[in-house]
Amino acid sequence: MNRLKRLVTGAVAGALAAAMTLTSFAANITYTKQGSVTNYIKTDSYKGYENFPCWIWYQGYCYYYDQNGNYLTNTTTPDGYTVDELGRWTVNGNPIHNGAGNYKMHTEDYNGKSDDEIWSLMKEKLIPVYQDAIISWDYDGPDASGKQIHIDQYSYGYGDDIVWTDNDTSTYGGYGETAVTHNDQRFGTFVTVAIGNYWSDYERKCKDSIDKAYYANKVDIKEKTIKAAIGDKIGTELFNYIKQHADKTIPDAEWNPNNEPDGIKPSALDFSAWQNRKTDYGKTFSIEVTGEGIKIKVYK
Numbered sequence: 001m002n003r004l005k006r007l008v009t010g011a012v013a014g015a016l017a018a019a020m021t022l023t024s025f026a027a028n029i030t031y032t033k034q035g036s037v038t039n040y041i042k043t044d045s046y047k048g049y050e051n052f053p054c055w056i057w058y059q060g061y062c063y064y065y066d067q068n069g070n071y072l073t074n075t076t077t078p079d080g081y082t083v084d085e086l087g088r089w090t091v092n093g094n095p096i097h098n099g100a101g102n103y104k105m106h107t108e109d110y111n112g113k114s115d116d117e118i119w120s121l122m123k124e125k126l127i128p129v130y131q132d133a134i135i136s137w138d139y140d141g142p143d144a145s146g147k148q149i150h151i152d153q154y155s156y157g158y159g160d161d162i163v164w165t166d167n168d169t170s171t172y173g174g175y176g177e178t179a180v181t182h183n184d185q186r187f188g189t190f191v192t193v194a195i196g197n198y199w200s201d202y203e204r205k206c207k208d209s210i211d212k213a214y215y216a217n218k219v220d221i222k223e224k225t226i227k228a229a230i231g232d233k234i235g236t237e238l239f240n241y242i243k244q245h246a247d248k249t250i251p252d253a254e255w256n257p258n259n260e261p262d263g264i265k266p267s268a269l270d271f272s273a274w275q276n277r278k279t280d281y282g283k284t285f286s287i288e289v290t291g292e293g294i295k296i297k298v299y300k
């Protein structure tokens with residue numbers, strides 16, 4: 001296959017092994033910059049998505065997008081794989097699911113550990129997730145005034161007290177679309193998780209293959225971040241609450257009269273039931289919404 005197809009285990013993995021040889025694109029580091037706080041790292045995890053046609057994972061299933069950017073349904077793809085009436089890649093008539101929605105970050109590893117040990121384990125779990133995040137290439141072109149500029153796009157970064165994904169040099173005052181900070185003095189927290197508004201529904205607005213893959217990947221990144229931060233069990237409950245709303249378009253006659261994809265839109269969600277809850281490892285956390293961003297504050 002000409003794109004990333006991995007993430008599948010157990011019985012499904014056996015079916016895959018019997019059915020086909022999969023090609024993976026490793027997130028090879030191509031550039032590292034030592035920042036004042038974190039390492040800023042680029043990878044080539046976008047490879048395989050530079051142009052149509054390509055395969056893209058979307059909420060657990062894999063879809064073949066043709067040269068026009070439309071996914072095929074109920075057919076055999078030009079590279080020889082079958083897709084069902086919904087466009088999902090199948091093996092022996094069965095749609096293949098990569099585990100999205102049921103990912104395990106194995107946060108039982110935190111049990112009995114000190115705060116410093118928990119943070120170290122949390123960061124170890126998130127760095128591979130962020131390293132494999134689908135991020136676009138650098139931008140070379142005109143800015144709003146027509147001046148030619150170069151914008152570096154970083155896949156992820158990390159430091160003693162932070163790990164983040166998806167940031168570029170046009171972004172000021174932040175550490176990425178999703179970030180986890182440790183011992184944040186501003187909030188008095190053990191960890192603070194900042195989650196942006198991007199969701200897979202934005203894929204429908206995109207014409208470019210990289211952009212489609214980029215937005216489709218956002219759900220996986222956020223699921224794994226939430227679970228790593230507060231635990232697999234309570235994290236599943238919180239992620240499912242966010243997902244059931246984010247998968248819908250919220251009517252807004254003033255700001256979204258055409259019912260365009262709107263991301264998570266956390267300002268429209270009710271997080272009152274998510275105050276002073278307990279993580280799987282025993283700490284108290286609460287959810288705060290700022291603009292269209294979510295902060296999960298896990299207290300010491």
